[in-house]
Amino acid sequence: MTCTTILLIDDDRTRVTRFDFEPGQQTGWHTHGKDYVITALTDCHMRLEEPGGTSREVTVPGGTAYARDKGVEHNVINSGETQMSFVEVELK
Numbered sequence: 001m002t003c004t005t006i007l008l009i010d011d012d013r014t015r016v017t018r019f020d021f022e023p024g025q026q027t028g029w030h031t032h033g034k035d036y037v038i039t040a041l042t043d044c045h046m047r048l049e050e051p052g053g054t055s056r057e058v059t060v061p062g063g064t065a066y067a068r069d070k071g072v073e074h075n076v077i078n079s080g081e082t083q084m085s086f087v088e089v090e091l092k
Contacts, residue, residue, distance in 0.1 A: 001024065001025045002025060002026065002027070002028055003019050003020060003021040003022075003025040003026060003027055003076075003078070004019070004021075004025075005017050005018065005019055005020075006018040006020075008087070012092065013091070013092055014089055014090060015034075015089075015090040015092065016087060016088070016089050017087070017088050017090075018041075018085065019076075019085065019086050019087075019088060020083065020084075020085045021083065022078065023078050023079075023080060023081055023082065023083070024077070024078060025077070025078050026075055026076060026077040026078070027075060027076045027077075028075060029073070029075045030073070031071065031072070031073040032068065032070050032071065032072045032073075033070055034070050034090040034091055034092060035068070035069050035070050035090070036067070036070075036089060036090045036091065037065055037066070037067045037088070037089045037091075038065060038066055038067075038087070038088050038089075039063075039086060039087045039089075040060040040061060040063065040064055040084075040086045041062060041085040041086055041087065042082070042083065042084050042085050043060070043062045043084070044060040044061075044062070044078075044080070044085075044086055045059050045079050045080030045084065046058045046059070046060065046076050046079060046084070047076075047077040047079040048074050048076060048077075049074060049075040049077065050073070051074075057079060060086070
């Protein structure tokens, strides 16, 4: 099952999207075409499936943020027992 996405802003400089996941929901495989920042709205217990068949478990505490460069390829899955939500800001 795919997570819910809500496009909040899409202008010349940024695209801002909210992601809401029930337990077990995922983004589906994707490659980030832009540098981006994620801000966790809740504690996010993620399983990150990565190229080559590897995966890893990551916890991003609610209220924290991280940045990544374009080119990241993965599938993000809510591996926790409660809903998780984050906001992604893509830098155009």
